[in-house]
Amino acid sequence: MGLTLTQKILAYKAGYEVKPGDLIEIDVDMVLGNDVTSPVAIKEFLKIGVKEVFDKEKIALVPDHFVPNKDIKSAEQVNIVRKFAREYGIVNFFEVGQMGIEHALLPEKGLVLPGDVVIGADSHTCTYGAITCFSTGIGSTDMACAMATGKAWFKVPEAIKFNLKGKLGKWVSGKDVILYIIGMIGVDGALYKSMEFTGDISSLSIDDRFTIANMAIEAGAKNGIFDYDEITEAYVLGRAKRNYKVFKADDDAEYVKTYDIDLSMIKPQVAFPHLPENTKSIDDVGSVKIDQVVIGSCTNGRLQDMEVTYEILKGKKVHPDVRLIIFPATQDIYLECVRRGYIEEFIKAGAAVSTPTCGPCLGGHMGILAKGERAISTTNRNFVGRMGHTESEVYLASPAVAAASAIKGYIASPEEVA
Amino acid sequence: MEGKAIKYGDNVDTDVIIPARFLNTSDPKELASHCMEDLDKNFKDKVKPGDIMVAGDNFGCGSSREHAPIAIKESGISCVIAKSFARIFYRNAINIGLPILECPEAASSIEDGDIVSVDFETGVIKDITKGIEFKSQPFPEFIKKIIECGGLVNYVKEKVV
């Protein structure tokens, strides 16, 4: 039987034939943790009693959720991680000033590469599938054991194929594609499975692909993964400091389902509270006034997202009733925004621009919502209370829609302002 | 292993297994004392060591908190049989040493209170009350070992130290 792209990577690492449902134990190429999950994993790691981690270069510790430290408790958590990193000589520990949001940072630094098996104690670890690797979220115990042994166990997943064609329209991006798909298949539509994106993907930039793979978990998927092409190569070359291997699905691979999607038909999408599957096309949104706009996160804090935000905001003003918070996802992206003059325009427009952090995305800090407040956000979850009070609301959308809404004061199409 | 079935429906999420308000502790006993209480107040009084939890689709959906399988295990539940599990729950359960089996046929047929036996070697689930047998995929060796060791940390410890 032919294998899908994900199954091919897992079979290669296992070194023997695999089929969906098989449980395998394989080597991992990168183990990730953040300031919330690493302290728990470190506690478990110490119970194992090994003297060293399996590989000082294959662990990435990225405090990003509550940094720069939000309070004493978060400072203590980060300190546990920092001390562990020093004591065990972890090469990839990212301090404030060098860090970024983990899922934007790792690919940017070339720490995850095509063909890799990556695990992270954070559910959005699935983001790196954009560059044709297998990456998935796991628990703290998994992280602890992988730090000791370099291994993790997996159940070989079945796959759903998304056969793409056509070109995205103006102001339509990867975020609209993934919201559209989740609206179609539901929040458990890909439970356990791989979402494999193939067909004509040439109109999707690498940043679009990161956004799409990032939200595979919002459909319940184990991972999301894209075919490898020139766009992947252009991104990876120059970042990779080691060799990598390119995999392709077999021609006779079996998928549990195939969806044909014409990208040119997708309109900007908005996910209404309180589930990412409650999507509507921008034309059907109606009148929704907003109090806050958040542009950033591991979903949409990359350069392309900043670029489209700039195009919409330049020379305009944020609506007086709206707070606009923009947080570029990494230091490099932030710096490039400064060089290109984006930050100046953001500030002139009336936006607050933040250093990289998860901040408001998980209701952590830097933009919490009060009771009854409503935000439109480029993040990935709009669960009850995700950005603050349990009676606040989060609408998910692309940076283009979010920026347009910031100007209008209600959820607006980019066409209304551009 | 043999026990009485305690049955629930679909989408039993980690918030009802162990509500977030009790996550300020990681003590298994304390967690177990609140296990399932938002779904079934009587759970902690009726559960007996060895009982088997049976549920529908998407068991354990929601957050990645390891406290959920820990609370179930500490309550005395010897195994969870469901139509399907949310994937992070699935691995967290095995990692902390709680055996779980996916078997849609068994999960629909078994009724609350039935006496059920499970053989992890063969993957055979028996509803002794009804006299019906079901087959689930048995665990491969290393997963069996993880569970026998009482979790991934112990398993790894045995291997590396």
Ligand code: SF4
């Ligand atoms: S930006 Fe949000 S979704 Fe992404 S890692 Fe941070 S908290 Fe999680």
